[in-house]
Amino acid sequence: MTTTSDSLSVDESSTSRPAAGHPGIQSLRVARKEVIADGVVRLRLEEPRNGRVPDWAPGSHIELVLPTADAGYLSRHYSLCGDRWDPHAYEVAVLNEPNSKGGSRYIHDQLAVGDMLTVGTPRNNFHLTQATRYEFIAGGIGITPIMTMIVAAEQLGIDWHLHYGGRTRASMAFLGELAEYGDKVTIWPQDENGHLNLAFLNEPLDGGRVYCCGPEPLLNAVAGAAAAWPSWAVRFERFVPATLPAPVRTEPFELELALSKRRITVGTEETVLSALSDAGVRVLSSCNEGVCGTCEVGVLRGTPEHRDSLLNEGERAKNDRMFVCVSRAITDRLVLDL
Structure with missing residues (x-):
């Protein structure tokens, strides 16, 4: 989920704070903050009472x-990059985005060890699926979700290679671990070296999968270089919506809610x-841009116009779900699983 910047922020607009007892919401303590x-x-x-996350x-x-300074709240989404088997904590890496409207600046300049944060339950729109080989491609802070995929590939004994680009070596996180x-x-x-050399994508690899996360120019370059690959074999993580x-x-259209008959x-x-x-x-929502996946709703009849930046061509062709913050309808009526 970026433009030419590498921010992992999804939502740059203010939002109300989730109410206590909101499903999937918990309070976690900042146990460590380090420059990487x-x-x-x-x-x-960390879970403050050593409970499970x-x-x-x-x-x-x-x-x-x-x-925020005006007593409002900002919602931000960040990829998890720590040990997925750690039952008590999450880890994220955050870029200090110069054009941020407050999220990354707050984390870098004000957030301190010991502070409590409201955190949502993990969501996944970038699933790692079975393959004979993975080609991982990361740009800047887009390395964060790829780090956990590398660990999984190693544990499963699946061949992989990472192509990792950044502005400078000093700006590239996790070089020591890699x-x-x-x-x-x-x-x-x-x-x-200039831009990443993507010639390795020109020929599809039987049983291979491509996973790419980074700024929009990199995603577009990878999509072009991998044009011969099946669409389902090339997956992208976007942090701002694609241009549509x-x-x-x-024209107006009608929604029918299957459960309530409204x-x-x-x-x-x-x-x-x-x-x-x-x-x-x-309906739970967050980014209002079709990139975070929070507002997914099942579609029972009718044809949605998919305007999200999450589904691939095959998933869109099924027309069995939509992200209601951005997608509309092609048909006069949609029957939703609500």
Whole structure:
């Protein structure tokens, strides 16, 4: 989930703080904060009573709720990069984004060891699937979800290679840990070598999978270089939405809620999420940009226009789910599993 910057932030807008007892919300203590590269800090967030945190898998991210100067709150999503078998804590790495509206600046400048943070349950839109070989590609802070995938590939005995680019060596996190893997890792600082060489993607690898996370220009370059690969074999993690054309349908359309039998009209200038909310139907949401996956809803009938940055072509063709913060409808009516 980035533009030319490498921020892992998903949502740059203010949001209300989740209420106590909100499903999937817990309070964790900042147990460690350390600088691991130029402009990058690593946080360890522990359950304060040594209780368990929910389990997670490689590719997962968590939501952090951060206070702002005007007494509001910001919601930010960061990929998990620590030991997934640690039952008591999560770890994330955060880039100090110059164009941030407050999230990364707060973490870098104000957040201190001992502070408590409101944290959401891990979500995963970047699942690691079975393969004969993995080609991992990371740009800048996009290395964070890839680190956990590398550990999993090693444990499973699956062949892999990492191609890791960054502005400078000093700005690239986890170089010490990655050095342990020897020639399985290609380090590619842009100030020394220019852009990553992606020629290795020109020919699809039978049974292979490509996982890429980083700034938008890198994602676009990888998509072009891997054009001959099956779409399901190349997965991207985006932190801001991809640029999309205008919606296919601008006319109002109808929602039918299968469980309650209610019917709701979605107007020309509103989202499915806002129409549901105005009708008193509560759907969890966070980024409002189609990148975090929080607002996923099942589709029982009708054809949605998928405007998210999460589903691949095969997943979209099934038309069995949609992300209601951004996606609309192609047909006159959608029947939702609500």
